[in-house]
Amino acid sequence: MHDHQRPAYLDPERPVEERVTDLLGRMTLREKAGQLFHTANTLGPGGTLLTTPDEANGVRTAEELVLERGLTHFNILGGDDPQEIAHWHNEIQELAASTRLGIPVTVSTDPRHGMFSTPAAGQAIERLSRWPEHTGIGAIGDPALAEAYGDVVRREYLALGIRVALGPMADLFTDPRWSRGYGTFGEDPVTVSAMTAAFIRGLRGPGEGLGPSSVAAMVKHFPGGGPQLGGEDAHDPRHREQVYPGGLARLHQLPFDAAFRAGATQVMTYYGMPVGVPGWEEVGFAFNRPVVTDLLRGHHRFDGIVCTDWNVVESTMLEGDVFDAHGYGLEHLSPAERLARALDAGVDQFGGDDCTGLVLDLVDAGRITEARIDLSVRRLLREKFRLGLFENRRVDAAAAATSVGTEPLRRAGREAQRRSLTLLKNAELPASVRGKGPLLPLREGTRVYTEGLAAEALAGYAEPAAAPEDAEVALLRLHAPYQNRGGTLDEWFHGGDLRFPAETEEHVRAVAAVVPTVVLVYLERPAVLTAVAGSAHALVGDYGAEDDALLDVVFGRSAPRGRLPFDLPSSMQAVEDSREDVPFDTAAPLYRCGHGLAYAPESASAR
Structure with missing residues (x-):
């Protein structure tokens, strides 16, 4: 028997699509706009929410982002104590629960289990189990081990309240100079495809699809970030171009095929600007309609969430330096025009950015319809319901200290190091x-x-x-x-x-x-x-x-x-x-x- 006094979106017995439709119908445009942004937030001392902006990472306070801008997706930065991370998760969920609709926060992270650590691509935590980088998983070459590793990541992330892994990287390491190659499963398309699919299955956990015990995979970087011109990386605006002198753009998509078959529900596009590929625009992939709509949505039949890599709309500060907006090929456009181009291309969410006001301006000016915003918000809300976030808003912070980095999990990580x-x-x-x-x-x-x-x-x-x-x-x-x-x-x-x-x-x-x-x-x-x-x-x-x-x-x-x-x-x-x-x-x-x-x-x- 349904409780008719209770909003349908809060009733766990109702079908997911019914809950999504009910919640979407209750949202203002401002609340919808908040869903379109997935930015970073830094852990404060002792797992508290920062009350002053952290200029080193270019982020605003949690209160401003949640209460004023309506954001409900955050990539957590910093933190090396499991109990403090779990406490931070509970604090930001409590903040979100105080809003008009109480939409829970989805917390994501770059890789945390490897040996190499960088604030921009993954901060290793010594208190978790420690594994070789993904090239090491590729060196082992055993899909069962890759799936078991994904399962360990899933269990440790769940204890911390992290529900989206910003990965795995399904890119092919075809240019040995590429600085991101250590995050891939290697150079061989067959091995990379098998390891990518197995790791995603481990993150998903038991069952056929995403559920309350799953961690969603945001597989990246579509359509394959490996072939950067001269082996340089597109994080640096001096190196925008992605090239295919061998004509093998399709080869780089094979691991994504495997990821989709394994049930990946989220995809991140890369910064790169393809050059000389028939049918593709020479603009960054986030703005590239032939790549996102025609190829990803059409050819690959992907109907999940598409998120851009970080800060393609507006500039930010990064460790005291300006991190320019990476809107390659569209640098001459305003931030609002770049945002509109990405929505036109088929993107649902903007990594790193938090410019919700631009969405309101674009709809008010008639440049983007509210129906187009609804299409993306529906995908984003659907993921929250499938992950059970409305029913599981808190984690046990005290238990997190003892349920991650346990001796059996550490032994498994150490054995993987040896095997690699x-x-x-x-x-x-x-x-x-x-x-x-x-x-x-x-x-x-x-x-x-x-x-x-x-x-x-x-x-x-x-x-x-x-x-x-x-x-x-x-x-x-x-x-x-x-x-x-x-x-x-x-x-x-x-x-x-x-x-x-x-x-x-x-x-x-x-x-x-x-x-x-x-x-x-x-x-x-x-x-x-x-x-x-x-x-x-x-x-x-x-x-x-x-x-x-x-x-x-x-x-x-x-x-x-x-x-x-x-x-x-x-x-x-x-x-x-x-x-x-x-x-x-x-x-x-x-x-x-x-x-x-x-x-x-x-x-x-x-x-």
Whole structure:
């Protein structure tokens, strides 16, 4: 029996579409406009709501955004304490509940579980379970593991009140220079498609569709962000262009096909401005009607939420610097005109922006109809009802402290780190520290000289040596190179040359001339390892791993099982000569995608 005194949208027994229609019919245009924006909000001290604007991140106070502008979608920034994040969630939900219609907030986040952390693309939390970056999941290559990982993310996010994952990245890592590649599942379209679909299934959880125990995936960056001109990233307005010299625009959509089949309900477009693609406009994807309406809505039959990447309408402040509106190809238009163009293209929501007044102005001027606004608001409200947000407005903040980062979940993340590690080279030595044969795995108790590993990490594995001359083996840990070319974005998005500085290559050569040397390299990007590999006696690649995970493989407690998720180029010239949109296009790569050596079972279990 329905309670006829209660609004239909608050009755959980009614069908979702009936609830959506009832709520939409009660909303003012201002309240509808608030749904169209999905901006950032920063966690205050102790999990409080900020009462003054956080200029470092260009955000307004929560009260202004919720009470005055009517926003109900927020990407949470900051926070490393689970209980404080959960408390912040409850505070902002209470604020939303005080509004006329009490529409609950949808909280989203960039990735939180990896090893690499940047305020603009994902802030890792050490209190959660820690996993390799998604290239490491691609190196494992097991869809069951990718789904299990998605399920862990789902459970930990639910405890914090986070209901939308801004990911996964379904982009193909076809240009090794691209700074966002570490967030992809690699270069191979088949592997990327399988891992993307499996991860989304894990986020969705049990059942056929989204439900109260699901985290929605906002798969990105349609129609594939990998082929940026020169391998640069479109976060930087100097690098707007996305190019397809190999004519493979369709190839980059294959992982999105898999994502849609897996039930993805949200999509983020990228900043890039395609150049030279027949039928596509040479404007940013958020404003590109042939891409959003004709391709995504039409060809792919996607009827979910389409959200832009952050700040394509108005400029903002980012760590004290101006982050210009990324309305590529439409810089000459006003913010209102850009917003209208995106709505015309088929976009539902604007990431980062909060300019609700422009929506009111556009409708008042007759440029956009209220019916067009309703179309997007209906999609956005439908997602809230499907996620059960109206019935589950609070989380248990005290329980969050104990239900995330539990020992079983940490063990699972650590095991994924180990499984992803890729043994690239393992030279046969006439008289190695293990006797005749391959250098790795090392015997425990070996005298080891280290650089780049925490000194205390060796305890229980090896005897530390103060210099290469005093050691039986050297362990050198390197980070794939990048250039800081001046600016905040260069620190957050690692681009530029893939070659190690000459002094780094010479140092590895000098150490290896003294003692057998193992180089451990974090492959955030596919580094040019030709000189390093030529000097090192053994070479291990990782995609985000803690020291003990690396040492477990070096000392044979775990066997290396990862396979390269991308080609490793042999030279920077080969990279520069390759085509941005074509996978496996660098000439004579040093190591091919799928390469990975193994230990014999008896070696891996040796102590």
